[in-house]
Amino acid sequence: MAVSTDHLDLLPLLARGKHRNPRRGACFMELASFLAGERWSDHPSCTHPLLSSLARLVNDHTSDATRPRLAPLIPSVIGLTSEEVRWDAEIALRTATSALPIAPAERQQALAVGVFACERMLADLDGREPGSLRDSSRQALGSAPHAERWARKFSRYTQVSVRRFRRDSAPTIVRCGVQGIATACVSDADERMYDLLVAVIDDCVLWSGRDRSAAPLEPAVWADVCRPAETAAH
Secondary structure, eight states: OOEEOTTOOOOOOBOSSOOSSGGGOBOHHHHHHHHTTOOSOSSOTTSOHHHHHHHHHHHHHSOTTTGGGGGGGGGGGTTOOOSOHHHHHHHHHHHHHHHTTTSOHHHHHHHHHHHHHHHHHHHHHHTOOTTOOOHHHHHHHHTSHHHHHHHHHHHTTOOOOHHHIIIIIHHHHHHHHHHHHHTSSOSOHHHHHHHHHHHHHHHHHHHHTOOSSOEEOOHHHHHHHHHHHHHHHO
């Protein structure tokens, strides 16, 4: 399902965490499940599990004042899903390289290990030489040389299966990355998390081959998800 977010004048009220039903509030992915016509859930089948995880984490770690800005992005994640492991590796790698340069020191080692794990998976998929790195990965690792050295030694003899990477490694990398940005000593953490989510959504649209000239979102459906915000305002 491809939808356009043009002319969305009303925004729903987003909240942290999981909610039993819309009357108790909603997070980013719960509203996506509603707009997609699925059962109310923060793990809808309409969106790739790791993209869904990233959206939930960004929703929960964004400040209350800035969170409404995420709402217009919700329709764009509907229908973005794939069984290809490349999606997991690419999403996790972008998250890790975005967070590594600014994350607190205690998270940098885990993120650097994540960069090497993603690069190893992508090298296998691309037929690249094992141990080769993209420019973006080299730059991110270069920003944390101590973490890079430790992670390079740690990762040298570590091999993770595709199944374990998708189930455990990639979700852990994304969680550590978003938390690293949220707790970084920067004044624009919300902006960085927003930019990360937008970039990953754009990546997924590209990989899916979806037509960017999407069909318009049904105004009445969008109005339904905005009613809690209107009620709260009064």
